[in-house]
Amino acid sequence: MRFHTKAFVSLLLSLLFLVLGFSGVILYFTPRGRLANWTGWTMLGLKKSDWQALHMNIALMFLILAGLHLYLNWSSFWGYIRKRQAVFALNLRWEMLAALLITSGVLAGSIGTLPPFATLMTYNNRIKDYWEREPTSAPTPHAEELKVEQLAKRLGLPVEQLIDALRREGIVVESDTATIAQLAEASRLAPSDVYAIITKRFPGEGHFGRGESRNNGPGRGQGQGGGFGRKTARE
Numbered sequence: 001m002r003f004h005t006k007a008f009v010s011l012l013l014s015l016l017f018l019v020l021g022f023s024g025v026i027l028y029f030t031p032r033g034r035l036a037n038w039t040g041w042t043m044l045g046l047k048k049s050d051w052q053a054l055h056m057n058i059a060l061m062f063l064i065l066a067g068l069h070l071y072l073n074w075s076s077f078w079g080y081i082r083k084r085q086a087v088f089a090l091n092l093r094w095e096m097l098a099a100l101l102i103t104s105g106v107l108a109g110s111i112g113t114l115p116p117f118a119t120l121m122t123y124n125n126r127i128k129d130y131w132e133r134e135p136t137s138a139p140t141p142h143a144e145e146l147k148v149e150q151l152a153k154r155l156g157l158p159v160e161q162l163i164d165a166l167r168r169e170g171i172v173v174e175s176d177t178a179t180i181a182q183l184a185e186a187s188r189l190a191p192s193d194v195y196a197i198i199t200k201r202f203p204g205e206g207h208f209g210r211g212e213s214r215n216n217g218p219g220r221g222q223g224q225g226g227g228f229g230r231k232t233a234r235e
Helices: 005-028 033-039 048-072 074-081 094-111 117-131 148-155 159-168 180-186 191-201 212-216
Strands: none
Touching: 005 048, 033 048, 033 191, 048 074, 094 117, 148 159, 148 180, 159 191, 180 191
């Protein structure tokens, strides 16, 4: 049986286009990365990072196949835009002019944030704001990337005490250099769940997001501000 390369490329391009479009729609409706990573958000069993990887890899493969498709059908394509009477003369028909105008309009509208392109992005931001209506955001940006030792320092706890508490709660901790995200993945939890367990075990220890620099300000001494750690007045 003969293998038809052109037909194969066309069919593969069509399938890739469908997957690319579907993953693009999913990413349009996903929450922002900081919330998706912190809460362990998934859609159809895939995390946002999985959808992003799928979308980018499919897009790259689509571009390669599109180039191959153009190469295989170059004679037909060139026949659309070339005058038959002259080899290097372009046949600027209405179809080409319309294609150029539409492409230019999309580029200008997207870069200049003009409607309806700006409206599309406005709706996208509203959708992402909708996901954040509940108080599930991380206590500090990209908190899932904090290592256990860093987390213990911010909470004003000995790292051994924090590790022991986590292990008592069934959290797998292999070393103090493991991140909250790694702890969550190993325990099949979301990073927010791991942090909730920590705050439950140590409800009065430290507060994220209040200005870490105030702890070491001049003339105040360590721990006198409202930042991370415990006040040394108790010691």
